Amino acid sequence: MLSFHLRATSGGTVRPPGRTATRPLRIAHLTTSDMSLALLLATELTVDLEAGHDVVGISAPGRYVERVEALGVRHVPVPSLSRSWGLKADLRGFAELVRVLRGLDLDVLHTHNPKTGVMGRIAGRACGIPVVVNTCHGLWARPGDSLKRRVFVYGLEGVASRFSDYELFQNAEDQHTLRRALRRGRSRVVGNGIDLERFQPDPEGRARVRAELGVGDDEILVGAVGRRVVEKGEREFVAMSSALAGRARFVWIGPDDGEAHDADDGAVEFVGERRDMTAVYSALDVFVLASYREGFSRAGMEAAACGRPMVLTDIRGCREVGTSEEHLLLVPAADATALTEAVARLIDDPELRSRLGSSARERALAEFDQRRVAATSLATYASVADDKDLGW
Structure with a gap:
């Protein structure tokens, strides 16, 4: 079983929780496309598997599903998900996502990408998933965008953050931008990483x-x-x-x-x-x-x-x-x-x-070691579980 070595305190730092998980966890990573699971999250999925957990990747299906499943991850498709925004299509996608989540009996839902980050946090809380964590991979409004767009994006992200247990940010500027909307001590900057064993001069x-x-x-x-x-x-x-x-x-x-x-x-x-x-x-x-x-x-x-x-x-x-x-x-x-x-x-x-x-x-x-980032995610799940007294 995984020994959780880090625990987030109310100030966003980490300290030892002093216990070990008593069973493998059911962890799902939600993205818009299977490409994100295969290319952006492969190391994080692998670290979860190596820790002995049951790992699910949820996304719209595509040509990267085979690569996701080759990792040992079970892929669950949500065909209605897409990058583009549209009220009717997104309502249909949200309803389909809720049906999928209700059928998985998850311990942890970790959301990624702009749209699935918003939809997934709300759906995860609505489905009663014990731990909901989101990673902000980059706010989808830039400082130079129109005020209308920035208000919409930052407002939607702020609302969605209230449905998660913890917010992880890849860069400090995004965390600072949303600082007024975030709950105190429930976010931190984790950076980003890659597979350093793979990427080296060749x-x-x-x-x-x-x-x-x-x-x-x-x-x-x-x-x-x-x-x-x-x-x-x-x-x-x-x-x-x-x-x-x-x-x-x-x-x-x-x-x-x-x-x-x-x-x-x-x-x-x-x-x-x-x-x-x-x-x-x-x-x-x-x-x-x-x-x-x-x-x-x-x-x-x-x-x-x-x-x-x-x-x-x-x-x-x-x-x-x-x-x-x-x-x-x-x-x-x-x-x-x-x-x-x-x-x-x-x-x-x-x-x-x-x-x-x-x-x-x-x-x-x-x-830039992604295994460090993945370990921080696992530590965050443990911290939330401790705070909620989930008894894992």
């Missing part, structure tokens, strides 16, 4: 991927990793690549989410999704993330662990990856000119690339 993979892409040893390869959507900065990446065409090769690795794309003059090669991501990161000479919104950039952490020099946008969720000029370069979001200037610096300065790549890897090894 010289053989680098050579193989560059050969597949036809990139010569004397060429600089600049790449982005992520879904092809506007908020990931595709427009700025394309503009930067066009401005620097001939000085480097440019590639975007990730699935097309079906959004309309700006015209591209051929400067960027879009290669779709790949699973050999350690090799892909290692193949890059410069990693770029021009995103407008992040909770705590996983791609940034993965690139850092692989020792890549990086250019990220100066937003919450990217600033946490490292300090500008020390671990990476930060540029304003939605600023193609600034992005172009920063990437050009790295193209022209191999010593800067080497220094930033080395310091980024050192920071990743010290700060």
